[in-house]
Every structure is written in C-alpha cells, then in structure tokens.
Amino acid sequence: MSTLATGERGGSRRWHERLARVGSWFSVSNGSRGWEAVATNVKPLARTTGATPVLRWALAGLGVALLLAAGCRTVSDEHRPAAIARFYLETDAPHGVPVVLPRSGVQIVIGAKPVFTEYDLTHVEVAEVELGRCLRFQLTGEAARDLRRMMHVYPGRRLVLLLNGDPLGARRIDAALSDRAILVFVELPDEELPRWTEQLQRTTAQLRRSAKPL
Structure with missing residues (x-):
C-alpha cells in the first residue's frame, strides 16, 4: 500500500x-x-426597538460617503470634455494606423500619436468657403509654429481630423493652408456642424479655465 x-x-x-x-x-x-x-447556557440577545449608537454612526457615515461620491461624480461630469478634436499626420511608416473616412471611403494611414490635440486649439467655428461649409480650427502660437514646420517638411501629406476618436475629415498640407488655422471639410451633414462647433468650443473653454499660469 x-x-x-x-x-x-x-x-x-x-x-x-x-x-x-x-x-x-x-x-x-x-x-x-x-x-x-x-x-x-447561551444568553439570547436583548431585543431593541431602535438602532444602537454604533449602528446609527455607521449609517450616518454611509450617508456621508454616498453624498461625497455623488458630489465627485457631479464634478467629474461637469469637467468632462464635451468633444475632443485631434489631428493626425499621414505616414508611410510600417507601424501606421489605417483609418477610413465615413462618406468618401478614403483610406489613410496615420501616425499613432496626434500632432495637434485639444490643448492646441483656441477657437473652433463653422466657416463658409467656395466649396461649402467646413470647420475652422484656430491654433495656439506654439501649434502654429509646428504647422509651419510641417508645411516645409511634409508637403503633400494629409492632416486627418478625428472627432471623439472617429476619422471625419482630412486636409492636405499645401501652400493654401494657413499657418494659424486649419480648415477641414468634415464628412458630416451640414446641419450637424453647429452642434459640433458648440461642443468643441465648450471643451476649449474648459481647458482654458483649468490651465494653470506658468
């Protein structure tokens, strides 16, 4: 065994x-x-008509914790960005990320990191040009300098606009591109542009209020 x-x-x-x-x-x-x-030999617990002091304090603490949690949730909701706009540069690198524009079906390979983010924008508005309505993104001074460098280093490549993570427009880097703003035709119905502009402006205002002075 x-x-x-x-x-x-x-x-x-x-x-x-x-x-x-x-x-x-x-x-x-x-x-x-x-x-x-x-x-x-086991003594029964005394029956009480109300909560013990310890239980009352525990319930009070639970109520305070719930109120604090609700307050934190309210504050986070108020400071959550309404909409996020980011620009990615077209690339031919093997580690690029392919994206497809929703209406035209154009596929563009972009870099993994954005070249301009919501922190680089100072103003967003709907602009009317010869070819129709588009979105105009005003850049900060530092972002404008970066854009000028891109115009010399990456002429002909495209800047792809992602709104809340969705690719919705592209603008080619050429001589007609302003060095202080980016105009992009967004592949959305024209009636939706004002709503997006309002949300993007709200995000810009929130970031400017929360920015700390140097």
Whole structure:
C-alpha cells in the first residue's frame, strides 16, 4: 500500500476518534441533555426597538460617503470634455494606423500619436468657403509654429481630423493652408456642424479655465 493511502487511512481514523471523543464528552458531561445544556447556557440577545449608537454612526457615515461620491461624480461630469478634436499626420511608416473616412471611403494611414490635440486649439467655428461649409480650427502660437514646420517638411501629406476618436475629415498640407488655422471639410451633414462647433468650443473653454499660469 502506498504512503499516501496509508496517511489517508490514518488521518481518517484519527478524525473518527476525535468525533467519538467529542460525542462521549457531550454524553458523559451532560447526559442525554448534551446539546440542550449548551443551548440553555447561551444568553439570547436583548431585543431593541431602535438602532444602537454604533449602528446609527455607521449609517450616518454611509450617508456621508454616498453624498461625497455623488458630489465627485457631479464634478467629474461637469469637467468632462464635451468633444475632443485631434489631428493626425499621414505616414508611410510600417507601424501606421489605417483609418477610413465615413462618406468618401478614403483610406489613410496615420501616425499613432496626434500632432495637434485639444490643448492646441483656441477657437473652433463653422466657416463658409467656395466649396461649402467646413470647420475652422484656430491654433495656439506654439501649434502654429509646428504647422509651419510641417508645411516645409511634409508637403503633400494629409492632416486627418478625428472627432471623439472617429476619422471625419482630412486636409492636405499645401501652400493654401494657413499657418494659424486649419480648415477641414468634415464628412458630416451640414446641419450637424453647429452642434459640433458648440461642443468643441465648450471643451476649449474648459481647458482654458483649468490651465494653470506658468
């Protein structure tokens, strides 16, 4: 017989012997009233009509915690950006990310990181040009300098606009591109442009209010 089987049998025998000793203790010490004696020695809890002081303090603490959680949730909702606009540069690198514009079906491979983010924008508005309505993104001074460098280094490549993570427009880098603003035809219905402009402006205002002075 294996050692494991012998150990299991020995352990089982010791367990039954322990149960026998416990049973004999109840039968010898308390007679036939073994479990009844144990039950009668247990004092019942006093019945109370109201919450104990400890329970009242616990409930009060729970209420305060719920109020604080609700307050934090309200503050976070108020400071959550309404809409996020980011620009990505077209790339021919093997690690690029392919995106597809929703209406035209044009596929463009972009870099993994944005070249302009919501922090680089100072104003967003709907602009009317010869070809129709578009969105005009005004850049900060530092972002405008970066755009000028891109015009010299990456002429002909496209800047792809993502709104809340969705690719919705592209603008080619050429001589007609202003060095202080980016005009993009967004592949959305014209009636939706004012709503997007309002949300993007709200995000810009929130970021400017929360910006700390240097």
